Amino acid sequence: MIVSITKYFSALRRGFADAAAGWRREQAQPHDAVVKRIAQLSWIALVGMPLYYVVWHVWFPQPYENLWLRLGGMAACLPGICAARFARQRWFPAYQVAALTYILPFFFTYMYLMNGANTVWSESLLIAVILLFHFDFALALLSYVAGTVLAYLLYYCLHYVHHPDGTLVQLLMQGQWPIYLFAIVAVSLAKVGRGMLESERLAGMAAAMGTVSHELRTPLLSIGANSRGMKRLLMQASGMREQDRVAMEKALARVEIEVRHMNNAIDLLLLSSTAGQRTSQERQALSMETMVKSMLDRYPFANQGQADLVAVTVRADFQFLGQTDLCSMILLNLLRNALSALQRAGKGRIRIIIDGARARPRLLFIDTGSGIEEASMPHIFRRFYSYPHNSGSGIGLSFCKEVLDAWNVTIRCISRAQRYTIFALEFPRAAVDPDSDPEPEIVSLA
Secondary structure: OHHHHHHHHHHHHHHHHHHHHHHHHHHHOOOHHHHHHHHHHHHHHHHHHHHHHHHHHHHOOOOOOOHHHHHHHHHHHOOHHHHHHHOOOOOHHHHHHHHHHHHHHHHHHHHHHHOOOOHHHHHHHHHHHHHHOOOOHHHHHHHHHHHHHHHHHHHHHHHHOOOOOOHHHHHHOOOHHHHHHHHHHHHHHHHHHHHHHHHHHHHHHHHHHHHHHHHHHHHHHHHHHHHHHHHHHHHHOOOOOHHHHHHHHHHHHHHHHHHHHHHHHHHHHHHHHOHHHHHOOOOEEEEHHHHHHHHHHHOOOOOHHHHOOEEEEEEEOOEEEEOHHHHHHHHHHHHHHHHHHHHHHOOOOEEEEEEOOOOOOEEEEEEOOOOOOHHHHHHOOOOOOOOOOOOOOOOHHHHHHHHHHHOOOEEEEEEEOOOEEEEEEEOOOOOOOOOOOOOOOOOOOO
């Protein structure tokens, strides 16, 4: 019994930790799910504000209604219905806080007060609180406190000062507060439960991927070994025409390259399914120059000509805290994407720039291949999104961003279709060499 209780609380603690990590990620960047919820709430409010003005003003008249407050709510919803387009704008987080504060806690609390805390608006406010706390907890708590305080202040200034009848004290002492508190706790615990289920799902995925990878690697090892054996026999064989020999050697070399590519894909799937667990493990100081050289040695280039398309410029090496296997997979993904862009365009070159002489050391992957269309740019880091469509699994860049976010590394993409693509990785550094002379921000694509 005691062991079961201990396991339960351990799982609960892990769930809280996972949920907190998710809330921090949502707060740091506009997550797809958050953006969708903003858009959905905006559409609901845009339709509900005028509709319920008619309901509460004409069909079931309430003591107080205010068309201007509702029009203000509708205006606040207009950017929200295009949240997917504006999600990466600098002003969007501030808009998100302001819009949520106005539409949910402020509006419903003020209407609740002006209607004397009647049943209709008491229940409406409860629904607003539940909707609000489906968002990031810190954001919802900030909006709830700010919106409630503003509503009480406005009520005090516009109504209570002129009618000091003790109504405000009665409203403050209403029994709804325990119900609202219970709703907040219940929704928050439900989100924790979802975090626990997500952790269990990922753990199951990791176990399944481990089994699948084992089943895949065994035949791959056999294929690779047979390919090398056939190559040795081919070199010893006599009586074969030279052109046939060359064709066989090319075919066997291609088989070996495909085996290495498949092994890299298996590594990516395994690391992606356990990225959340691995990033929490202890990190070590790594040299970026060493990691890039190791990646180039490991990458299965199709031929020497393909390898010659990649140039490395070391302006200044730098060290960062990371994990070797995760960093190698990030670099392999970025290089593979760049080579794919060159292949699609039928032109271009790749430059990898290691620039440690900056306040925030930077790694640049630059290719002059096919580029990325502007409409696809907001989605390239989304899990299972591939560009071009159906060109891959869609987990490479999402894996890179998840790991880099955990390391406090910023990854940005700048691209022009049919011109170039730049992936810029900016790393944190505790101390900056005062003698260093950071180079300007201009990046040459020559």
